[in-house]
Amino acid sequence: xxxxxxxxxxxxxxxxxxxxxxxxxxxxxxxxxxxxxxxxxxxxxxxxxxxxxxxxxxxxxxxxxxxxxxxxxxxxxxxxxxxxxxxxxxxxxxxxxxxxxxxxxxxxxxxxxxxxxxxxxxxxxxxxxxxxxxxxxxxxxxxxxxxxxxxxxxxxxxxxxxxxxxxxxxxxxxxxxxxxxxxxxxxxxxxxxxxxxxxxxxxxxxxxxxxxxxxxxxxxxxxxxxxxxxxxxxxxxxxxxxxxxxxxxxxxxxxxxxxxxxxxxxxxxxxxxxxxxxxxx
Amino acid sequence: xxxxxxxxxxxxxxxxxxxxxxxxxxxxxxxxxxxxxxxxxxxxxxxxxxxxxxxxxxxxxxxxxxxxxxxxxxxxxxxxxxxxxxxxxxxxxxxxxxxxxxxxxxxxxxxxxxxxxxxxxxxxxxxxxxxxxxxxxxxxxxxxxxxxxxxxxxxxxxxxxxxxxxxxxxxxxxxxxxxxxxxxxxxxxxxxxxxxxxxxxxxxxxxxxxxxxxxxxxxxxxxxxxxxxxxxxxxxxxxxxxxxxxxxxxxxxxxxxxxxxxxxxxxxxxxxxxxxxxxxxxxxxxxxxxxxxxxxxxxxxxxxxxxxxxxxxxxxxxxxxxxx
Numbered sequence: 001x002x003x004x005x006x007x008x009x010x011x012x013x014x015x016x017x018x019x020x021x022x023x024x025x026x027x028x029x030x031x032x033x034x035x036x037x038x039x040x041x042x043x044x045x046x047x048x049x050x051x052x053x054x055x056x057x058x059x060x061x062x063x064x065x066x067x068x069x070x071x072x073x074x075x076x077x078x079x080x081x082x083x084x085x086x087x088x089x090x091x092x093x094x095x096x097x098x099x100x101x102x103x104x105x106x107x108x109x110x111x112x113x114x115x116x117x118x119x120x121x122x123x124x125x126x127x128x129x130x131x132x133x134x135x136x137x138x139x140x141x142x143x144x145x146x147x148x149x150x151x152x153x154x155x156x157x158x159x160x161x162x163x164x165x166x167x168x169x170x171x172x173x174x175x176x177x178x179x180x181x182x183x184x185x186x187x188x189x190x191x192x193x194x195x196x197x198x199x200x201x202x203x204x205x206x207x208x209x210x211x212x213x214x215x216x217x218x219x220x221x222x223x224x225x226x227x228x229x230x231x232x233x234x235x236x237x238x239x240x241x242x243x244x245x246x247x248x249x250x251x252x253x254x255x256x257x258x259x260x261x262x263x264x265x266x267x268x269x270x271x272x273x274x275x276x277x278x279x280x281x
Numbered sequence: 282x283x284x285x286x287x288x289x290x291x292x293x294x295x296x297x298x299x300x301x302x303x304x305x306x307x308x309x310x311x312x313x314x315x316x317x318x319x320x321x322x323x324x325x326x327x328x329x330x331x332x333x334x335x336x337x338x339x340x341x342x343x344x345x346x347x348x349x350x351x352x353x354x355x356x357x358x359x360x361x362x363x364x365x366x367x368x369x370x371x372x373x374x375x376x377x378x379x380x381x382x383x384x385x386x387x388x389x390x391x392x393x394x395x396x397x398x399x400x401x402x403x404x405x406x407x408x409x410x411x412x413x414x415x416x417x418x419x420x421x422x423x424x425x426x427x428x429x430x431x432x433x434x435x436x437x438x439x440x441x442x443x444x445x446x447x448x449x450x451x452x453x454x455x456x457x458x459x460x461x462x463x464x465x466x467x468x469x470x471x472x473x474x475x476x477x478x479x480x481x482x483x484x485x486x487x488x489x490x491x492x493x494x495x496x497x498x499x500x501x502x503x504x505x506x507x508x509x510x511x512x513x514x515x516x517x518x519x520x521x522x523x524x525x526x527x528x529x530x531x532x533x534x535x536x537x538x539x540x541x542x543x544x545x546x547x548x549x550x551x552x553x554x555x556x557x558x559x560x561x562x563x564x565x566x567x568x569x570x571x572x573x574x575x576x577x578x579x580x581x582x583x584x585x586x587x588x589x590x591x592x593x594x595x596x597x598x599x600x601x602x603x604x605x
Contacts, residue, residue, distance in 0.1 A: 009347075009350055010351055020384055023383045027372065031372075106364070110381070110428070112333050114385060115356040115385060
């Protein structure tokens with residue numbers, strides 16, 4: 001195709017892109033606020049997980065076995081850090097759903113016909129999901145507190161832990177954005193989104209120590225990002241004297257967590273943007 | 282300046298040729314109607330012109346800007362209302378329009394005052410602060426239209442603006458579009474309804490199988506199809522008498538269509554007078570007689586060999602997934 005370019009092509013200014021992202025974030029967040037059912041059901045599920053795991057499995061898990069470092073009867077203190085990560089990751093599936101719904105309703109076409117930054121649609125979606133995830137995680141902490149969870153290393157470290165879990169959920173939103181854009185319909189996105197999530201969340205240190213798993217699974221479970229995140233958040237909340245028993249090197253873990261978050265965003269943000277360009281023609 | 286100038290646009294999806302070398306040009310200030318059946322390539326052409334889709338080949342400028350190489354430049358000058366009302370259920374009408382205004386890089390205040398302005402024009406000002414989920418289908422389409430206008434586009438694209446809404450809302454929407462046009466908005470609209478193109482468009486392009494097969498004003502298209510006919514209905518017992526009386530008027534070319542006789546009206550009203558006189562002479566009373574201009578449906582049939590709303594056509598545009 002031969003083309004004459006008469007005028008320089010127009011680009012979206014960075015300051016505008018930031019503003020557009022804020023507009024889209026607000027729009028997506030309003031949707032959650034205006035539809036309380038959506039928020040209700042997206043919070044009931046994690047709370048249910050919390051209750052079920054603590055009261056149904058907790059007793060059995062706390063018994064431990066030889067060589068399984070648990071927190072003596074205090075399963076809730078093992079569980080909360082893990083479940084914060086799990087909730088953030090499950091919450092990220094909303095990114096896939098939201099995008100496919102917008103795609104189907106023609107909203108994305110409208111956005112693409114506007115002189116707005118392409119990235120704002122995806123960034124606004126992932127930020128809105130971060131906002132919602134933050135709300136849910138705070139609620140989890142409140143419920144957890146009532147169930148006996150305590151943070152033992154000060155509020156600052158606790159907040160750092162929660163932030164890392166949320167940041168990881170944010171990174172996972174980009175994975176879900178990619179999957180959603182590949183899946184195209186909300187139904188397929190829902191199903192496809194949970195495919196990587198289930199093995200990652202359950203074959204991890206989120207709910208139980210990895211030591212009882214078969215060796216081949218241990219290798220996977222101990223090195224995959226969700227375990228790293230769960231261990232990091234846990235290392236920031238349990239009494240300091242437990243760190244040795246659990247084999248946690250806090251500084252090392254924080255570093256690894258940040259690295260995983262960075263890697264996931266670096267790989268999946270461009271993939272999602274590329275898929276976004278493709279799936280809308 | 283030309284509002285749209287497209288040359289030899291080709292777009293294929295796999296084996297399906299959606300646009301097969303379409304060239305289209307029209308000036309500012311008019312309503313251009315793109316008429317064609319489902320799958321003719323109308324939506325694909327709109328998507329190319331609104332920079333949603335890159336064509337395989339061809340060139341296009343919209344409002345003087347290169348649509349293929351400067352998409353962002355084009356987007357600042359256009360508005361698009363797609364086939365489905367792309368409005369947000371959970372926002373109010375006003376919030377929807379303001380949001381789009383802000384995405385056109387208007388300041389908050391400007392977006393808000395313009396939102397008021399377009400909502401007023403589109404008769405939604407009273408419902409502006411209600412969430413859209415309480416709106417009827419027709420109201421949603423109007424809101425979608427309002428959103429597409431908030432950036433004061435130089436060229437407005439409406440893809441099948443009245444598809445899927447009830448007849449009453451359709452008439453309302455036509456009135457609204459006519460008012461818009463009186464305000465000088467340049468408009469490209471696609472439709473599969475001939476009456477819609479007839480009523481709204483200054484110029485009509487007929488598109489079929491990814492090709493623009495004819496173009497002109499509604500009158501020009503009708504004339505090209507062979508002009509007017511005199512249509513005569515008589516009682517059953519009078520049919521043979523009437524036929525022999527009318528044959529000379531028709532110059533030997535009397536056409537029978539169902540219960541009616543058709544006489545090519547080369548001389549317009551004069552042919553009609555002749556027909557009335559001929560029937561009078563043999564003492565036959567016509568049940569109905571009149572001069573009929575060909576409809577765009579006739580035009581379409583003549584040009585394409587099939588009716589405009591035939592659904593047996595293979596869909597040239599792959600079904601867009603997730604659409605309702």
